[in-house]
Amino acid sequence: MMIFSQKLAEHGFNIIFVNTDFTHKRVLSSMSNQENIINETSLIKLVSIPDGLEPEHDRNSLGDLCVSMLSTMPSLLEKLIEDINMKGDHRISCIVVDGFMAWVLEVATKLGIKGTVFWPASAAIVALTCNIPKLIDGGIINSYGIPNNKSTFSISPSMPAMDSSTIWWTNMLDPIAEKQIFDYILHFVGALNLAEWWVGNTTYELEPEALSLVPKLQPIGPLLKSCDNTTRSMGQFWKEDLSCMNWLDQQPNGSVIYVAFGSFTLFDQAQFTELALGLELSNRPFLWVVRQDRNSSNKMTFPIEFHGNQGMIIEWAPQQKVLGHPAIACFVSHCGWNSTIEGLSNGVPFLCWPYFGDQIYNKKYICDELKVGLGFDSDENGVISREEINTKVHRVIDDENIRSRSQKVKEKLLNNLAEGGRSSDNFMNFIKWLKD
CATH class of the missing domain: 3.40.50.2000 (Glycogen Phosphorylase B;)
Structure with missing residues (x-):
């Protein structure tokens, strides 16, 4: 909605963007010193009820x-x-x-x-x-x-x-x-x-x-932000950590697993532990977004045996900038539609881990119709194991057909913007x- 508002503002329209009070405060807190600039000089004004x-x-x-x-x-x-x-x-x-x-x-x-x-x-x-x-x-x-x-x-x-x-x-x-x-x-x-x-x-x-x-x-x-590596996106729930872009610059092309599950997904401790150890088991560099929600009762702790030396863990990512970086090899995603569009528009293969709602259908569409990603299989306890994570990471990255189809989808999407x-x-x- 914010990207759409910005595109309308580019055509001279004055935008009054109405959020709930709760969401409005989250957005403002992520913007730090941008708030006054946007509401005083921009064509977009942020208000709430x-x-x-x-x-x-x-x-x-x-x-x-x-x-x-x-x-x-x-x-x-x-x-x-x-x-x-x-x-x-x-x-x-x-x-x-x-x-x-x-x-x-x-x-x-x-x-x-x-x-x-x-x-x-x-x-x-x-x-x-x-x-x-x-x-x-x-x-x-x-x-x-x-x-x-x-x-x-x-x-x-x-x-x-x-x-x-x-x-x-x-x-x-x-x-x-x-x-x-x-x-x-x-x-x-x-x-x-x-x-x-x-x-x-x-x-x-x-x-x-x-x-x-x-x-x-x-x-x-696809509605996409205009990207550069020095400015933060407007309308985020948390402040974006731009330091990850410098870290990505130091990684080989097509090497990094990007892991992000949006603003809503919750894990239990057993699954969080398997995810951490699965990323480590892959022996690949990873960029992992681990939210630190304020006042959240869903705080996860990293397992003692997890070192994470080959990866970077941040609280919130400039996602479109990340997905457009040549170092990214695959996207472990909850398959929300915004994330789906951003991943497809950057030609990045998916590893699909839906949480609820429309994400479950989006996962089937990515894997079965577009054939640009793979899903995970859970064990008898409903947990996706570290071994399963490791297996699917290597399988999707090594699959040249998935990479090729991902690039073709990217080209089709971006042609719409010309x-x-x-x-x-x-x-x-x-x-x-x-x-x-």
Whole structure:
């Protein structure tokens, strides 16, 4: 969303970027001395409203968050918009909303403001979500969103078959949360058609079948930051450690395992230990992002036998810069869609380790459809062993076919950004619509 905002600002639009208070504070804390520069001189202003939960409430409890947001935020957002418009400096003419917050379009419609949906997930997930009534009528899921049985299904003859275990709202780790999230989904899906435009971070070449099912969705991807090795990205949850770029400069090309699991994934100690020892067992240089979440009860400790001498461990990475570095050999990823797009756009082979939600489908797409990565197999206790990690690291790095396919996918994605590319044209058409 922030990258999209920056691209709009480049075309002269004033952006008011609205976050929840909780997320807003995280973003500001990662920016250090950039905050004043951005809010005083930039076309992007950062503001926030409460999500309704107490400050100490765990935001990883997505069910609670969904319930609270729907009951609290619409009236607060309406007041924020009215206050901004009363000042008269820049009246709000369009609201661009994360697709999973599409209830905001109800507020926009009430206030007579045109709306746009920005989808941060894959087109396949959009198509699946928009076809919930069809899934219920077809007996794939019940009225609570739960699969009626373990099976494969397809929402269209042109789409690759999906496994019922990859339905993203059934992978939320908590049955109560799943019901709360499904109720929330039904609400936002009902509001989607209030938007005049849908845009998404994907491309025609990447997901032709899925995009054919949601013709309203215009791909404008891959959305990538402009990279240099001296500036930090705007809109991060933690401060990026740029020292890793100097470390990467000292490593041979195609040698480094990059390991990062996004802002949400949690490990238990047994799995964390196996991961550490698996990286060491590989005898390859590695760059490992180990978050140190504030006030987190999920603090992991490194095993005594782990030395990590061949690697570098940091708290948060400038990920796109890292993935674009020639030293990177493969990406051990949770397969969130942003990470997926960034990895694919840099031609980096994947080792897929999904955690929940749409990541499980993204992993299958990377491994089975694009064939640019491998997955891990867990043991009888559900743990991915150090030996399995070592085996798959060497297998993916040594596979010339995977590397070749990764480069071809990269070329297809980046061609969309050139003048005359389909994503570039879609974005410029959107700009023209905004200016009308």
